Amino acid sequence: MSQQTTQHRKYEARPPIASVGVIGWIRQNLFNSPLNSVLTIIIMAGLVQLLPPVTKWAFIDSVWFTSADVCKDTSGACWSVISQNLRFILFGFYPYDEHWRPITSVLILFGLFWLSYYRQFWSKKLLYGWLVGLVVMGVLMKGGIFGLVPVETTQWSGISLTLLLSLFGLTAAYPLGVMLALGRRSTLPAVKTLCVIYIELIRGVPLISLLFMSSVMFPLFLPEGVTIDKILRAQVAIILFTAAYIAEVVRGGLQAIPKGQYEAAEALGLEYGLKMRLIILPQALKVVIPPTVSILISAFKDTSLVIIIGLFDIMKTTKTTLANPEWMGFSTEAYIFIAILYFLGCFSMSNFSRNLEKTLKT
């Protein structure tokens, strides 16, 4: 009978032609109902209208490495505004001859990200790698030892500042956020109330009000004569802000740990600190890696707001370039360029977190 089956299969194996292959795909994915057919046609028409002029502007008629004067005469995009000012846009007024330092730092960062992308590299070593990497990057940027020219943090600008604010913001906010989350789940009412007030207060106000606070109010909070660097103040605002969001994420992770784990730890005689450190947090923090990555993404995007208090992140350096009379008027190109930078950063991170979610689930 099994023979018979295979024979039978052979002579009846092909499905109707319209349901497989390219035609089948098109029918099933583009024209599977009257509404869908109409939508497909409308979208196609729209794309045909839109794509050629955009391509013409962005590629065919565009100029890439010219002076500003040439740009004024072209009908296409003036990418020269980027190419001629690239180093300023990326590194701001970091000393011109020292640009290799931020470049190296960024490469180290990419390397670390790349390693973290693959789960087989995940280990304690990678964690230490990150810590060492961050320190190396800091030393490289700051200088002052190993014969490196010292560079004030006020001179860190452009992409260095963006990365500094978002990465360091997250790193520093993380322990604070974990503490807040533990506090919020504490049985001590006063501690819990304080944490709840903090978290809800911070989450209820816009980041720029905190940035304003850091720039106009913060100096008034300090005793006379003590000043804190402007970047550091903004960094503090970002840390305080991010911590509140991390706290909520971590709280979710803590809630996902079954009560049995707490009890088993207690039954072994582990006291609170050890119980949290050895049993609960390692599990909870693993659960919340994907939402933490989304917070990193938001932090990365949100650093663009420091422009409002006059810090030279990559957005501000771009705008400063555009404030130069020579290059005024090419804002579209410049905005597209940094939009692409941000997009690449955020998209790869969100892809990473989506992959992670999948692998963590299984």
Added chain:
Amino acid sequence: MTEQTANTFDASSSEPIIEIIDMHKWYGDFHVLSDINLSVERGERIVICGPSGSGKSTLIRCINRLEQHQRGKIIVDNIELSNDLKNIEKIRAEVGMVFQHFNLFPHLTILENLTLGPIWVRKEPKKEAEETAMYYLNKVQIAEQAKKYPGQLSGGQQQRVAIARSLCMKPKVMLFDEPTSALDPEMVKEVLDVMIDLAQEGMTMLVVSHEMGFARSVAHRVLFMDSGQIVEQNTPEEFFHNPQNERTQKFLSQILH
């Protein structure tokens, strides 16, 4: 208890309610069902079994058009299944289906689950629909749970509600897709009892199931499927004691301990 249901069926006495002729179905390039021919009489009870992936679910899902077949014909109660929405609706109103995972609507009470179809599809007045619903709930012996939500019931109870929900549409045919396989052993009996009750009332039933006891006691015919084909069909006695096909023999040897 099952003594009354004679396991014989006089096929000549009535016209077929379901007729499947030369039916084929593909998923993309994969030939799930090939060359299916099946005719089900009114009041007939058929149990379908076969190894996993052999196309049992797909076959009964084709009957109420949860899946679309690509070649051949399916005729239910003299209506041919085609792309015509009106026919599909008519057939769906006449064919009840009970799923492995119950698929009750969690946001509605048991009673609302039961009256949803009658009110919105059969356009019955609410009161009447509720009376019917209570009648069937009584029948599956959970009338007292009418105001609860599905999440508050046990699996066996949920499956009984699902059966009652189908019955409220007064279907001519009931399809069951492994109705007891997601249940704890103690609950299987509750559900099988309800199904046997139904059988005794003469409902036409197509049941995908590996409950051989059930098949033996109520089925008029047992179908064995393999690789998308109906390989063997016979009365339960013949099927279990005297399987013709080699595949069937092997399958039965695994199931019957």
Added chain:
Amino acid sequence: MTEQTANTFDASSSEPIIEIIDMHKWYGDFHVLSDINLSVERGERIVICGPSGSGKSTLIRCINRLEQHQRGKIIVDNIELSNDLKNIEKIRAEVGMVFQHFNLFPHLTILENLTLGPIWVRKEPKKEAEETAMYYLNKVQIAEQAKKYPGQLSGGQQQRVAIARSLCMKPKVMLFDEPTSALDPEMVKEVLDVMIDLAQEGMTMLVVSHEMGFARSVAHRVLFMDSGQIVEQNTPEEFFHNPQNERTQKFLSQILH
């Protein structure tokens, strides 16, 4: 196999390791445990049974202070359980507990699960802790799984690891809360065997369990609880064949088929 464990215990021969005197516990307004008096001798093995919600779990959870009692005294190995953190720590180090759902730490390997307590609570050197751990793993017959993670083991294996984890703390008393009720029937035996082994070595054990076979063969005493009270306690023979209390009789009639 269980013939060697004589089901008799000479209570006078040793001083009690656990003494519970006039203990009461409330959850809010709900009186979960009332008027509990119990004295457990060193080496004694007690099985606690009773209907669901009768407070069995709560009772043994009170003994290592997973729950706090509100009135009365619990004295373990001459230490009274009070709010004193030091005493609580001491007692927890002496009392091992095995849960229904194993509660192994999923992010640690089996070996790490076993050495966690010795290293961090008893402050043993790692090497020594690992040797002990391997010893107990051997004892529960899964030494070869030491490097795996809990998720990779079957339920029965997990429960055996959980027992080994408790043993690594070299406890004087072991508490078991329905250690086999979350297991598939085939795995129950594996775990019971390990527990019987333990019993033969003279470990003091309090076991919440409905495994009457286990109770009969190893327990010195069987306690029956109902509505938060110890209703009856007796030797297994007496308990099973000659229950005094009406509730006990009813309960036993349901359990013993």
Added chain:
Amino acid sequence: MTQHQTTASPGKHPAAIPFWRDPDKLGIIYQALALCLVSLFGYYIFSNTQANLARQAIATGFGFLDNEAGFEIGEKLVQYSAADSYARALAVGVLNTLKVSLLGIVLTIALGIIVGIARLSTNWLVSRLAAIYIEVLQNIPVLLQLFFWYAIFHDTLPMPRMSWNPLPGIFFNNRGFYYPIPESHPVHPWMLGALVAAMVFGYFLKRWAKERQDRTGQIFPVGLSITGLILGLPLLTWLFGGTPTALNVPELSGFNFRGGLNFSPEFCALLLGLVLYTSAFVAEIVRSGIQAISKGQTEAAMSLGLRPNRILTLVILPQALRVIIPPLTSQMLNLTKNSSLAVAIGYPDFVSVANTTINQTGQAIEGVALIMVVYLFISLVTSAFMNWYNKKKALVER
């Protein structure tokens, strides 16, 4: 029920537990410590601030609110001029924030639902486009998007004199979007009355239809007829009220259009930017909400013979909403908070006005405090409302 151990333990056990070993006492100590630290910190900041303010002779208090503001605001929902007080200027700012937030929320939800459903479309092109929409808009900072849209608005739209005039009386130019409003006429209040009447009537119609369906089983097309009523009744009133057709049409006079109403480019850019950005997130929420409903639900509903639109309204949506509402709430709050970026593209929202106020009065503390309080208030009210709604939904469903 707070029984405590009353008896001291006998003999060898000391009666008093040292406080550092008693979890209850430790708890109290920790809390006291936390409170102390927080208040010390607060006091430290307060005293420093006091000293700094005194040293720099900066005025404190909210007295400045009554002073004359002395600056103009470009867009306002209530009367305001430079001669009014700071308080009024700030109120204008709050109203502007509310205006853009409320309108933004409504549009965001509508757009988000459309894109979210498009993401699930069986049409490959549609779902791909929706995916691109979501990815691109989610991953670019909203501030950059605002800059971009603002540039588009003032760069590509024509000057007022060369306005794009798609319909008579409607003008698009780089000063905004102008549209006519009817000249006031005695029939207008009546039309408003008719609208209210239509709504009241619609409500009763709905109840009647439900009652009739319960009774007879017949289904009445409620949605259609209520729409008809709401449109038709005012129209009828208008017809019988003498069909006044006089319109207050925007006209070019002097530098700008006069008459009619308009939305400024700043407002449009802000609204567009916020709506596009947030709707990408909402679309994801909607998509996952719908996907969270198992396929079995649809199949069960289908096998009952329900029509696709009824499956959606009776089975899928009520379940999906429960999943959707909590994250949706936080997106609505995000939109409101992000509206504070208006300051970057010249829409006079609350932060922008407060900013100018801080500059002119030098009272940064009061200004920033006001900003925080206002947003906090909006956040709290919104989440209170959404929680209430969520509870109501949950109650009805569960």
Added chain:
Amino acid sequence: GETLDAVKARGFVQVGINGSLFGFGMPDDKGVWHGLDVDTARAVSAAVFGDPDKIKYIPLTAQTRFTALQSKEVDVLCRNATRTLSRDTELGLNFVTVNYYDGQGFLIPTKLGVKSAKELDGASVCVLPGTTTEQNVADYFRANNMKMKPVVIEENTELNQAFFSGRCDVLTSDASQLAGIRAVAPNPADYEILPQIISKEPLAPAVRHGDDQWRDIVDYSVLAMIAAEDMGITSANVDEMLKSTDPNVQRFLGVTPGNGKALGLDEKFAYNIVKMVGNYGEVFERNVGVNTKLQIKRGLNAQWKDGGLMYAPPFK
């Protein structure tokens, strides 16, 4: 004084600067700062350290500039700030000698045919916030009984773009900026600056109350540039001028000592300023003058003898 000691101990001057104002304070594409305000700051550095580049520039927004000075985040503010009474008193600042005389005016497209600011009734006006301009223009319209629609945009770049694209009918700002903005317009001839100057905007560096020595140092650093131009000393001829016999020049350049000691600086401070930064005329022409993109004429900022307001007291 305290500030000078702190600055010397630190090794550099902290200067608050406008980060993106072309001609006054903005980095070039190598990240190097240029502008009139920048050169003023460099003059201070040259005076204190004999090196014009011992400076930490801190870009400040309009809102944060005064706080930064008050909180000692910066030692001197060279950020085109208008001297006003309330700033001088309530905000606790001391403005020094004006380094640029400005006034608020209007820039308008020629094709509108407007010849006077009085014809602007109903106009949309682009304004930069955080400065006195917002209030000035409101006052002006109120005083003349006219209506206006302000469009208040935080960023110079955005503001200029909005104006050129016709979002506003008129742009109001300090005349210096108007010239610059006009200069970079797609077609400068299409725009003109209206004759009305509606405010006085003396832009001056500022220091904190309470440290007179530091105030004097900053003040005389600015004045030294002005005086040098007055005396005809330039960075090119300053070394020759050392040999000048004019006692005023000798005193000025520190050949005859005294000035430096009085200020607590090196005797050569003025020499250093002129040598390393230049005199006021040079600085002006280099950053904003007619040969730059901004093409601003000296006007009020000419020396007193040329009909301007630049006038330095005797250096003795």
